[in-house]
Amino acid sequence: MTVLKRRLGQYLYLAPTFLMLLLFVYYPIGVNFGYSFFEFNSFNPEKLFVSFENYIELFRDPIFYTSLKNNLMYVAISFIFQVLGGLVLAAILEDTIFRKVAPFLRTIYFIPVLISMAVIGILFTYIYNPEIGLLNAFLELIGLGNLATGWLGSTNTAIFAVIFVSQWQSVGYAAMLYILTIQKIPQELYEAATIDGAGKIKQFLYVTVPQSKEMMFVLSIYTITGSFLVFNEVYVLTGGGPSNASQVLSTYLFDKAFVDMESGYASAIANVMLILTLIFYFIQGKIFKTGEE
Amino acid sequence: MKRLIFMLMLLFLTLIIAGCSGFAPNKEASSDSTSASSDTDAETTITFLHRWPNEPYKTYYNEVIAEFEEQNPDINVEQTTALNDQYKQKVNVIMGGDTPPDVFFTWVGKSFGDKFINDDIALDISSYYEEDKEWSENIMAQEPFMKDGKHYGVPLYTDSKVFYYNKNIFDQYGLEAPETWDEFISTLQTLKDNGETPLMLGNKAPWAGSHYLTAVNQRMVSQEVVEQDYTTPEFTDPKYVEALEKIEELSPYFNDSPNSVGHEEARNFFLNEAAGIMFMETFEAPYLEEASFEWGTFNFPSITEGEGSDSGIIGAPEGFMVSKKSENPDAAMKFLKFLTSQPMGEKLMKEVGMPSSVIGAVNEDTASEKEIELTNMIAEKEYILNWIDQGIETTVSKPYMDGVQMLISGSKTPEEIMEQVLAEAEKVE
Numbered sequence: 001m002t003v004l005k006r007r008l009g010q011y012l013y014l015a016p017t018f019l020m021l022l023l024f025v026y027y028p029i030g031v032n033f034g035y036s037f038f039e040f041n042s043f044n045p046e047k048l049f050v051s052f053e054n055y056i057e058l059f060r061d062p063i064f065y066t067s068l069k070n071n072l073m074y075v076a077i078s079f080i081f082q083v084l085g086g087l088v089l090a091a092i093l094e095d096t097i098f099r100k101v102a103p104f105l106r107t108i109y110f111i112p113v114l115i116s117m118a119v120i121g122i123l124f125t126y127i128y129n130p131e132i133g134l135l136n137a138f139l140e141l142i143g144l145g146n147l148a149t150g151w152l153g154s155t156n157t158a159i160f161a162v163i164f165v166s167q168w169q170s171v172g173y174a175a176m177l178y179i180l181t182i183q184k185i186p187q188e189l190y191e192a193a194t195i196d197g198a199g200k201i202k203q204f205l206y207v208t209v210p211q212s213k214e215m216m217f218v219l220s221i222y223t224i225t226g227s228f229l230v231f232n233e234v235y236v237l238t239g240g241g242p243s244n245a246s247q248v249l250s251t252y253l254f255d256k257a258f259v260d261m262e263s264g265y266a267s268a269i270a271n272v273m274l275i276l277t278l279i280f281y282f283i284q285g286k287i288f289k290t291g292e293e
Numbered sequence: 294m295k296r297l298i299f300m301l302m303l304l305f306l307t308l309i310i311a312g313c314s315g316f317a318p319n320k321e322a323s324s325d326s327t328s329a330s331s332d333t334d335a336e337t338t339i340t341f342l343h344r345w346p347n348e349p350y351k352t353y354y355n356e357v358i359a360e361f362e363e364q365n366p367d368i369n370v371e372q373t374t375a376l377n378d379q380y381k382q383k384v385n386v387i388m389g390g391d392t393p394p395d396v397f398f399t400w401v402g403k404s405f406g407d408k409f410i411n412d413d414i415a416l417d418i419s420s421y422y423e424e425d426k427e428w429s430e431n432i433m434a435q436e437p438f439m440k441d442g443k444h445y446g447v448p449l450y451t452d453s454k455v456f457y458y459n460k461n462i463f464d465q466y467g468l469e470a471p472e473t474w475d476e477f478i479s480t481l482q483t484l485k486d487n488g489e490t491p492l493m494l495g496n497k498a499p500w501a502g503s504h505y506l507t508a509v510n511q512r513m514v515s516q517e518v519v520e521q522d523y524t525t526p527e528f529t530d531p532k533y534v535e536a537l538e539k540i541e542e543l544s545p546y547f548n549d550s551p552n553s554v555g556h557e558e559a560r561n562f563f564l565n566e567a568a569g570i571m572f573m574e575t576f577e578a579p580y581l582e583e584a585s586f587e588w589g590t591f592n593f594p595s596i597t598e599g600e601g602s603d604s605g606i607i608g609a610p611e612g613f614m615v616s617k618k619s620e621n622p623d624a625a626m627k628f629l630k631f632l633t634s635q636p637m638g639e640k641l642m643k644e645v646g647m648p649s650s651v652i653g654a655v656n657e658d659t660a661s662e663k664e665i666e667l668t669n670m671i672a673e674k675e676y677i678l679n680w681i682d683q684g685i686e687t688t689v690s691k692p693y694m695d696g697v698q699m700l701i702s703g704s705k706t707p708e709e710i711m712e713q714v715l716a717e718a719e720k721v722e
Contacts, residue, residue, distance in 0.1 A: 041389070041412075042385070042386065042389025042390075043388065043389045043408070043412040043413075043414055044412055125555075128553065129553070129554070129558075130548075130549040130550040130553055130554065131548065131549065131554065131562060131567065149550060150549060150550020150551075150552060150553035150554070151553065152497075152553040153496075153497065153550045153551070153552030153553020153554065153702070154550060154552070154553070154702060155699070155702065155704055238497075239378075239497070239498070241497065241498075241499065241552065241695075241698065242496075242497075242499070242552040242553075242695070242698040242699070242702065243499075243695035243696070243698045243699045244695060258382045258385050258386055259381065259382060259385065259687070260687055260688070260691075261385055
């Protein structure tokens with residue numbers, strides 16, 4: 001009786017969260033899955049069943065592939081800068097040499113995280129501006145004037161200009177999390193490594209990196225799914241332009257749903273995004289073999 | 294300690310619950326008190342969605358609404374706004390919902406106006422046109438808001454586009470407003486040779502470039518063909534390729550990388566004398582009053598080898614519709630009629646420089662000489678071609694406009710663009 005009671009109590013405690021998740025996460029996912037087999041728009045409640053038509057069209061759509069490629073680039077670059085670069089940055093900041101300035105630098109790196117993306121967007125449109133932009137002026141100053149271009153308006157550079165803004169904003173956040181992890185690493189390990197004759201780089205590779213594995217796993221999920229779902233940065237800076245060159249899946253979805261009014265097609269894009277992020281999640285789980293902590 | 298935490302949490306929870314339940318009546322009470330101060334006892338509230346959250350328009354609408362509420366104490370007007378590019382998304386979302394605004398702004402053509410009419414979003418307001426002839430006969434440009442002889446909207450003003458030029462810069466190099474394409478190119482060349490930026494374009498949102506496209510199509514392709522393609526898109530005429538070549542010819546004269554500059558930003562550059570010429574809408578004339586230089590305008594130059602019109606202009610009326618789901622269509626129409634009444638039309642011209650659709654609203658009292666000139670130009674022209682981004686199916690206009698972006702940056706040829714446009718046009722039933 002008491003056991004049953006306790007069990008019941010446990011479920012009762014879980015119930016609110018579970019219901020909320022069910023209502024606001026799983027139910028919409030299910031409904032959206034159904035929507036992707038129809039052709040409709042929000043004006044016209046009548047839905048036309050088209051079975052897999054939306055998916056077939058999607059896999060033939062060159063803009064879908066541009067978006068996918070841009071997302072993958074986003075993933076790759078964010079992984080290098082945030083998951084790997086963040087760790088290096090954290091290790092440097094935690095090094096004894098920087099002890100005095102570390103708190104100051106930490107704040108500097110962390111501040112961009114606190115600024116709203118809309119503000120950063122406006123800031124960087126001015127930095128990238130071809131007429132009055134700081135970036136082009138800087139390039140001219142150091143004699144690289146021939147590299148100056150309209151960063152956000154050129155099909156070759158637009159997506160990279162956007163990705164860079166993301167890195168600028170997020171690397172501080174990653175570093176902050178790594179700093180916490182590094183501070184938790186027992187000092188004895190470093191002492192032992194020093195006695196064994198390991199230099200700074202070897203200490204980093206054989207002590208810091210393995211000890212931060214859990215955090216790397218968490219951060220890589222965070223960065224990779226984040227890069228797949230990225231919207232604000234692209235929307236504020238380029239709106240997916242010029243000529244769809246910097247389109248990512250979520251901005252393309254938005255365009256389809258709210259500009260072109262092809263809701264069914266947009267649902268199909270959403271489902272593909274969900275599947276992609278799930279695949280990445282499972283692969284990561286396998287590679288890192290973690291989750292014990 | 295545990296007990297204390299528990300008590301605190303309980304307190305917190307109570308506060309939340311109290312806050313939740315208290316919210317609704319509070320809100321009502323506050324809106325009651327505000328309305329009580331502005332007008333005695335409001336019975337109906339109509340919602341009004343438009344695209345001018347920016348000055349000077351914001352003040353204009355606030356004043357007009359205040360005046361309307363004063364004259365009609367039983368009607369309350371609540372406005373929601375979003376600027377141009379945001380509005381295009383917002384209106385699509387809001388109008389599909391269950392409680393759309395009673396009165397909303399729209400462009401005419403396939404992208405917005407026709408869609409609202411065909412998808413049963415807009416209310417048939419013909420009876421109001423019939424009832425009040427005194428008002429309705431005084432409105433210009435009703436036709437684009439009609440379908441099968443029925444009225445679905447009220448035009449507020451007619452917008453068009455001309456080249457604005459900086460007279461100081463022109464005088465410096467002894468230039469005159471060009472009339473033909475060749476003169477236009479040689480003017481641009483002179484400006485370029487003297488180190489000026491000849492043409493300012495902010496094509497980040499590709500509609501800016503699409504206005505060039507509309508204009509060259511009007512010059513190059515015969516009126517009959519263009520009108521046919523606006524009805525059912527085919528775009529097979531070889532002249533369309535030549536039209537794009539004309540834009541290509543202009544690309545060396547634009548500012549650096551126009552695709553990365555927004556239109557508003559470009560306009561500010563132009564106002565700061567960063568360029569000689571800019572293609573702008575007629576209702577943007579008031580912005581030039583802030584300019585420190587003398588300015589003039591000229592129509593898109595004529596092109597001799599073109600089969601189209603030499604002097605036609607591009608543009609369209611823009612205005613308001615009443616939503617079919619509106620619970621107070623009478624109040625909504627009352628407001629719309631007020632917006633397009635003689636005094637409000639005059640105010641629109643005088644205070645924000647928009648050429649009102651009310652006949653006679655643009656006169657010596659309300660407008661400057663140049664503004665009257667521009668308005669007369671619109672009123673006199675018989676051939677006004679709707680913007681291509683509004684006039685044709687979005688599925689076709691999108692690759693077309695994106696194509697112009699690529700054309701300007703030199704990464705696509707006119708033939709490649711038309712190929713894509715044709716492919717999309719074929720898909721339209």
